[in-house]
Amino acid sequence: MRAPSTRLPVLPRLALALALAAAAAPGPSRAEPRDAALVTVFVDNAKVIRLPEKTATVVVGNPLIADVTLQKNGVLVLTGKSFGTTNLIAMDGTGTMLAESMVRVEAPQASVVTVQRGAEERNSYSCTPNCQPAMQLGDSTKYFSDVSGQADARRKLASGQGSEQPTR
Numbered sequence: 136m137r138a139p140s141t142r143l144p145v146l147p148r149l150a151l152a153l154a155l156a157a158a159a160a161p162g163p164s165r166a167e168p169r170d171a172a173l174v175t176v177f178v179d180n181a182k183v184i185r186l187p188e189k190t191a192t193v194v195v196g197n198p199l200i201a202d203v204t205l206q207k208n209g210v211l212v213l214t215g216k217s218f219g220t221t222n223l224i225a226m227d228g229t230g231t232m233l234a235e236s237m238v239r240v241e242a243p244q245a246s247v248v249t250v251q252r253g254a255e256e257r258n259s260y261s262c263t264p265n266c267q268p269a270m271q272l273g274d275s276t277k278y279f280s281d282v283s284g285q286a287d288a289r290r291k292l293a294s295g296q297g298s299e300q301p302t303r
Contacts, residue, residue, distance in 0.1 A: 172236045176215040177243040184211045191228040197221040215240035
């Protein structure tokens with residue numbers, strides 16, 4: 136009597152071999168250049184970064200993820216726009232790369248409570264100290280639209296742009 140075969144089909148074996156090789160490989164993954172520093176910023180938050188001397192140009196790999204504003208004296212303000220990872224490159228006037236950083240934009244977790252109702256309805260609340268609606272990327276479309284509409288109406292009222300009172 137023969138023992139049952141424990142061999143995996145070819146594709147699962149290949150996937151397993153690739154996963155093990157990636158896990159055993161030394162150093163950072165190919166997605167992050169070996170010499171690049173990692174800068175982490177939260178969505179809708181800013182971080183101040185000092186640029187290398189003689190920086191003339193700053194390039195953001197994906198401006199949908201992060202945005203930059205150049206200030207005086209080699210200071211850069213980095214703002215998280217959306218979740219993800221991108222890169223930031225500083226170049227001198229001749230186009231020589233002076234520095235490269237990986238930028239990871241994450242969700243602030245400390246005070247955000249996420250309520251999941253079923254498979255498709257997700258609402259986020261900021262609970263500092265009391266829970267209030269705080270739309271986040273990934274919330275249900277209706278909730279996101281309602282909360283952002285209220286915030287926009289409030290901003291317009293505060294700046295004197297809107298004289299209409301919101302309806303209840």
